[in-house]
Amino acid sequence: MNDLIIESTDRTPAIRFIRHTLSFEIEGESYPEDVAAFYGQVIPAIEQWQQSEATSLKVCINLIYINSSSMKALYRIFDVLDQGRASGKQVSVIWGYVEDDDVMQELGEDFRDRFPELAVELKVTD
């Protein structure tokens, strides 16, 4: 299980998957030209964590905009996180959104409802 650091661009979010702190962050806007190519780097890293001996993961998602294809990828990430939780790992998810951004707030609520066992916490960010 290696660290995965991807800097943000205009179309892709920053990704920080840090092994020694067992933390995973997604931050920025997500509408990559090639969603599979971008999240094809991220999803295997989460799958490696799920299959590893690691006992926990702190997940922080701060997205400003996400397109439909990226949402499909995010669903996949949540599926893997939920499988990790089901296999006994401790997973915490913070869904950050900018105040008054109803779209991202409601999307966070959707994920919280779809994955109730993950205890997704919604948080207003600066």
Place this chain on the structure above:
Amino acid sequence: MSTSGFDLFDREKRLLEEGPSVFEQGSVTQLRDFSERLFERFRGVVRENEDLTKHSDRQERRLVKLNQNLKAQTKELDERKVALETLSRQLAKYLPPQIHEALFAGRYDTEVRTQRKRLTVFFSDIKDFTQTAESLQPETLTEYLNEYFSEMTRIALSFGRNHRQIYW
């Protein structure tokens, strides 16, 4: 199509590929196992689609709202533009074209300061003006003077002069 080899729909596609052989040759146990996995994935896809549709609708609402704001701002800008054009046309009557153009292009320095410049001063007098003015109606006199000033301005501008001050 991604060039990375990763496919976001790989789980669904694997099931679709597996299906025909299970239905043709699979045992009851294999069929049951396959049906359960198919059902589970189908449930997942339905949930994803529900959320995707909701998200898409919310984005659309946000876009509509942004579009409305943009239209309102465009309308306001159009109104300001019309007001500015009217003002510009009014000022054009009183300002030399070069100053008028520089002013509206944001290139004219309005700071009050001392300046030394080489000037050419032209004095002219209209022969028998007082007598002529007394014999003309005000409208005709104005037309007559405007014609004179227009022609004098045209001549001054043809020499590249950018200031005119007329006294009489």
